Amino acid sequence: MGQLVQVVGSLLVLAAFVGVQRGWFSAVSKRSLALNVAGSAVLAVEAVIEGQWGFLLLEGVWAIVSAVGLVAALRGRTPAAAQH
Numbered sequence: 001m002g003q004l005v006q007v008v009g010s011l012l013v014l015a016a017f018v019g020v021q022r023g024w025f026s027a028v029s030k031r032s033l034a035l036n037v038a039g040s041a042v043l044a045v046e047a048v049i050e051g052q053w054g055f056l057l058l059e060g061v062w063a064i065v066s067a068v069g070l071v072a073a074l075r076g077r078t079p080a081a082a083q084h
Helices: 002-021 030-050 053-074
Strands: none
Touching: 002 030, 030 053
């Protein structure tokens, strides 16, 4: 079951990456940020369960940064990454 959860989380993060690379949406779009939050949060939880602390650091920070950007986008503000 853990492998399936990891694959689903990875596919969510990769969907955001592919969508941005293909120009289907921007890196700071609600869609991209939501996919990143969901996928990285799933992977962070899985990392905790498996005791993979380096992976938890990566995915936990990824989830937090994406969540901050998503909250800003939902509030109608431009995420900091889009201002450069």
